[in-house]
Amino acid sequence: MSDNSSIAKGYSVPGMIMIAGATILLTLLLMALTNFGSGNAAAAASVSDRLTLPVILHLATVIPALPLGAYILLRRKGDRLHKILGRAWGGLMMTTAITSFWLGRSDGSGLFGTHLGFIHIFAVVTLVSIPLGVWQARIGNIKEHYRAMQGPYIGLIIAGIFSFIPDRILGNLVFG
Numbered sequence: 001m002s003d004n005s006s007i008a009k010g011y012s013v014p015g016m017i018m019i020a021g022a023t024i025l026l027t028l029l030l031m032a033l034t035n036f037g038s039g040n041a042a043a044a045a046s047v048s049d050r051l052t053l054p055v056i057l058h059l060a061t062v063i064p065a066l067p068l069g070a071y072i073l074l075r076r077k078g079d080r081l082h083k084i085l086g087r088a089w090g091g092l093m094m095t096t097a098i099t100s101f102w103l104g105r106s107d108g109s110g111l112f113g114t115h116l117g118f119i120h121i122f123a124v125v126t127l128v129s130i131p132l133g134v135w136q137a138r139i140g141n142i143k144e145h146y147r148a149m150q151g152p153y154i155g156l157i158i159a160g161i162f163s164f165i166p167d168r169i170l171g172n173l174v175f176g
Contacts, residue, residue, distance in 0.1 A: 054102035097123040
């Protein structure tokens with residue numbers, strides 16, 4: 001299907017803004033609860049000490065996924081190029097999500113004493129949504145395919161914004 005007018009769009013723009021806003025607020029709340037009383041031991045480590053292989057792989061997949069995802073969501077749908085680019089984006093996003101499980105606090109102060117934090121919810125959503133979106137496209141449910149792919153992209157943007165807060169690797173790289 002290559003005609004955009006016949007493809008049922010996913011969420012409306014106001015709906016996407018509301019979902020993104022609610023997700024941002026929830027993420028901020030959960031991050032504050034995670035940090036409450038424990039400080040951030042990762043801040044003590046230098047940036048170069050924190051640029052490990054999982055961090056490098058994560059950045060190497062997340063950085064191209066951002067513009068590629070925008071391009072795919074904005075261009076004509078259903079043609080061969082859409083499918084090729086979509087597979088590449090899905091692979092980047094799945095790799096990004098998987099590598100995220102090796103990122104986080106090393107002091108065991110995350111959720112339930114693990115190194116994981118609430119931001120890892122984005123990884124779980126991605127690991128579910130991408131295969132679900134592929135399946136929806138294969139069975140011809142294009143509206144749900146579109147929605148399933150919008151979710152991880154919105155999460156990618158939100159997680160990306162939070163990666164620049166103080167005492168996180170990118171925040172330290174950019175702002176010192």
